[in-house]
Structure formats: C-alpha cells, structure tokens
Amino acid sequence: MTRAPVPPAPRPAGTSAPPRTLPRSPATRIVIPYIGVDADLMDLALDSERRLTTPPEDKPELAGWYTDGPSPGEPGTAIAVGHLDTNTGPAVFGGLGELKRGKRVEVRRADGRTAVYTVDAIKSYEKDKFPNRLVYGTRNRPELRLITCGGNYDRRTGYSGNVVVFAHLTGTREPARKG
Structure with missing residues (x-):
C-alpha cells in the first residue's frame, strides 16, 4: 500500500521562504548603497602560492570576484575583494569597515539577474591570525564575503590585517523586462 505524500508543514507567521538560488553566471558589478559603492567586478584567481589575487592598484575603483568559487546567488561562499586605498587615495572598498x-549588498550578474545579500557581521583580523576556514569555508546556503585591507599600515609591509564582511543571500531580482 502506498501512502499519500505528506504536505509540508506550514511556515510560522512572519517568516518567509529562503530565496531561490541561482544558476552559475559571472559577476559583473557590485553595489553597496550604504557606503556608496557601485563598481565593476573583474575576474580573480589564485596565484602560484594559492593566494587570492587583487585588482590592479592602478584601478582603485575596481573590485574583483573569485571566479573559481560560487557565482552570485549560487550555494556556497562567494568572495569579492577590493582595495581599501592606493597611493592615489581611497579605493573601492575604502568604506567597508563602516x-x-x-545593510544590503547587490551583485549583478552577466545574465541580468541580481543576487541580493544582507550583511550579518563585519570583522577585523590580523593577517597572522586570519581564520581561513571561517572566511572561505563551504556553506550550505549562498553566502558572500567582502574582503579588504585593515589594521595598522607600515610602508614596508603594508596593512597588518583585513576587514571581512559576512553576508547571506536574502533575495534575487530578475532582469528588467523591456517593452
């Protein structure tokens, strides 16, 4: 004898379904209205020592997306990085610590969709105590990490730490319809 399927339990009042995850599509732009960021994203990879590269210092307005990780809205931990400042002044992630x-972070995709993340926490870590597993580790839900320099600055060695923003996917937007 077969049993009838059991209907899903009703959702408690005031809760909503988790957002629909998105298929793979390259990241093209990041928008963080609260700190005035609206920047193009370039593709980034790991260098020969397996460290994440950064955008060129002569392009302080540019942020980067780790392309071997999840794309915006896919399950897992997606990573975007940008400079705090350069020799010419503030850079794209200059206000990240604020x-x-x-607050909302939007990442636009090549397919026209937008992944909308909500900030959970902003943490600072010294480079010699950087929690790689916590920051880069795999997650079951779509999450985002924004990373820039932080801590004390030394001309010879650079910044002593990093600022990391932890966020999770809270919505998606389809491309605007033409017509």
Missing part, C-alpha cells in the same frame, strides 16, 4: 549589519 558597513552595518542588516
């Missing part, structure tokens, strides 16, 4: 929990 971001607040609950």
